[in-house]
Amino acid sequence: MKTNEQATAYIKTPLGIAQITGDENGISIISIADEGEISPEIPVVLQEGVTQLQGYFDGKRTTFDFKLNPKGTEFQQKVWQTLLEIPFGKTCSYMDLSKKLGDVKAIRAVASANGKNPLWIVVPCHRVIGTDGSLTGYAGGLWRKKWLLEHENPSRKQELLF
Numbered sequence: 263m264k265t266n267e268q269a270t271a272y273i274k275t276p277l278g279i280a281q282i283t284g285d286e287n288g289i290s291i292i293s294i295a296d297e298g299e300i301s302p303e304i305p306v307v308l309q310e311g312v313t314q315l316q317g318y319f320d321g322k323r324t325t326f327d328f329k330l331n332p333k334g335t336e337f338q339q340k341v342w343q344t345l346l347e348i349p350f351g352k353t354c355s356y357m358d359l360s361k362k363l364g365d366v367k368a369i370r371a372v373a374s375a376n377g378k379n380p381l382w383i384v385v386p387c388h389r390v391i392g393t394d395g396s397l398t399g400y401a402g403g404l405w406r407k408k409w410l411l412e413h414e415n416p417s418r419k420q421e422l423l424f
Contacts, residue, residue, distance in 0.1 A: 269305035272298050273312055275319055277406050280382065282308050282315070288331030292382045294402050311384075318383065321413075324350040326384045334378065341375035348389040351415040355393040377401055383410065 270283045279298035283291040289311045304312050310328045317323035344362055348354055360369040379387040388410040392398040400407035
């Protein structure tokens, strides 16, 4: 593989087919689709990310430590970095996130950056919920958000609102 050449792999997860794309600088995209072809081989630069994602779905991993390289604006990067601080099994609201970033008036911009997160699960945008506890705004579909939150905190199963 040439320097900075992007590699892509597709793996089966309980929520669909995950696409993982990256290079030696880190993984830049993890997304989900309802269907697709599963990769027969995983490129070397993606193997650690794939292994850690599989560990997450197997219930054996609560954090990720492979190299990330998401593409986005400075503000988006700041929001995504803040999302990484939300602990496994916990949630926060868009308002909480805006306050943590220092500007409650930026709630719509924060929500927009959250929605543009290119690293599904690893940058845990699924842990951001409405102020009233409702599941709101999830690009992968609210059923996936609900599944992820229940996977991370099974005792919350009864609490999650649609």
